Amino acid sequence: MAKRDFYEVLGIARGASPDEIKKAYRQKAKELHPDRNQDNPQAEAQFKEANEAYDVLKDEQKKAAYDRFGHGAFEGGMGGGGGGRGAGFGQQGDFASAFSDVFEDLFGDFMGGRGGQGGRSRAQRGSDLRYNLRVTLEEAFKGVQKTISVPTAVSCESCHGTGAEGGAEPVTCPTCSGLGKVRAQQGFFTIERTCPTCGGAGQTVKNPCRACGGAGRVEKERTLSVNIPAGVETGTRIRLAGEGEAGLRGGPTGDLYIFIEVREHPIFQRDGAHLYCRVPVSITTAAIGGEVEVPTIDGGRSKVKVPAGSQTGKQMRLRGKGMPALRGGGIGDMLIELAVETPVNLTARQRELLMEFDRLSEDNNPEGSSFFSKVKSFWDGKR
CATH class of the missing domain: 2.60.260.20 (Urease metallochaperone UreE, N-terminal domain)
Known part of the structure; x- marks a missing residue:
């Protein structure tokens, strides 16, 4: 059976850009993945066909050879860019090469996180912290400076944040060679997992710092002075850059967010x-x-x-x-x-004076007179 045109397989035009080729392949891979098409016996073959097309079209030299010679570029050693890959694309190595390029785009953090960023840098940014601060209405009116105590992780002074005893620099992880992830072949899949030795850091510490256990930071309560501006309301958020949790192994510090709550006032x-x-x-x-x-x-x-x-x-x-x-x-x-206010606990004299006042004030209650006039009309209309 003759092979289909690779551009037709991916549903793209011959002049498609590399981004358009990758986008089309991602879409096809999602549609044809065997795990999503268990009731379609042709899905696996179509899936492999899409991967074969992408493996050729993603490579500039192979794509140029294919555009000139078609499928014949990879048969019998023809076409400068295609030699060596030949008709042997059915081997798992070539499939894994094509699929691994978009593996993480398809599956996100599956089995070890998005590739590339996990272990290429040993440092990790510290977490942002939140602190709820209550102020009085008078303090919100004038503005105030508050001293707060924040439990957080700070850089270890013993190792200067490196995590190694004496401040020595960590070494490249021997298991993942500094990538922070390892690959395993399972059938025609290449599975990437977080490196079990370094936990994705890409580096290991031979002699962990005894003060911080190799983390490069320790738990400590910090005292900070915070300026609360006049006019804050409940829900106002104040950001203190770099006052959050210290990063792992010398990574950048997170931020501290102060959330304001203004107390209710008695007046x-x-x-x-x-x-x-x-x-x-x-x-x-x-x-x-x-x-x-x-x-x-x-x-x-x-x-x-x-x-x-x-x-x-x-x-x-x-x-x-x-x-x-x-x-x-x-x-x-x-x-x-x-x-x-209506007076209460009246004396006899006060009651007497109010009763006399009431007798003399029939025409001094305009709202009451208007209301009872409407009530009289309402009752009269019901008869």
Whole structure:
């Protein structure tokens, strides 16, 4: 049976770029993988056909020979780029070469992680750390400097982060030759695994540091001073670069992220840059008007005029008495909400005066008069 054109096998044009060839092969490999097509007896043969096509077209010299001579370029030693590979592509070595190029693109971290980056560098970046910090509303208003203690991993002073006794440099792993991974042939698959000797580091330590056990870092509690800017809110995140966990064997340090939580305040409620304050006033002050003194977040006091006839829920605004906006943008306002208080535990004389006041105030309750007028109309309509 005549072989199909390699470009046809991968479903690409003859002028396809190397990236387009690799992308097409990846797609075909996913579609035709025998493990995904156990009910298709032709899948394995088609899978091998795609790998044979890719093995030729990925190589510039072999591709040039194939474009000129076709399949004949690899029969009988013809075509400069194809000699030596010949018609023997069915051997597992050539298949493994083609498939290993995209093995990790297809399977990600399967059996030992993405190739290439595991052991080519012995150093590993330290982890980022998170610290939850609670501040008061007053501290969020002014800004504050806080001292915090963070349990973390720091570079070992005994070995200077190398992991080796006396600070000696690690040596290349004899098992993986510094790659951090090893390959094993299983049928027509080449399986890559993390090197069991060096754990993917690519290097080993002959005499591990006794202080850190060869890790190059030790657990320690660090004390840091953190500047909290004015205007922070719950959920504000502050990044301290390089203040996280030390890297393994001299790797770069991670970052520390401070997450802010602003405590609830007994007097003020916050909404962004604005503050709300609920202020109780006597029924007399609400009726005839007057003044009330209210606190402000900066620790000061402000006098607020209460208009005569004020009702519960009436709001008044004190401009510029709110919270500063983070990173500039001005200062918010403070909103005063009145709560008219009903007196309790009345004396006999107070009750007498209130009853007399009630008899004289039939026309002084506009909201009540309007409500009960509507109620009367509602009842009349039901008859």
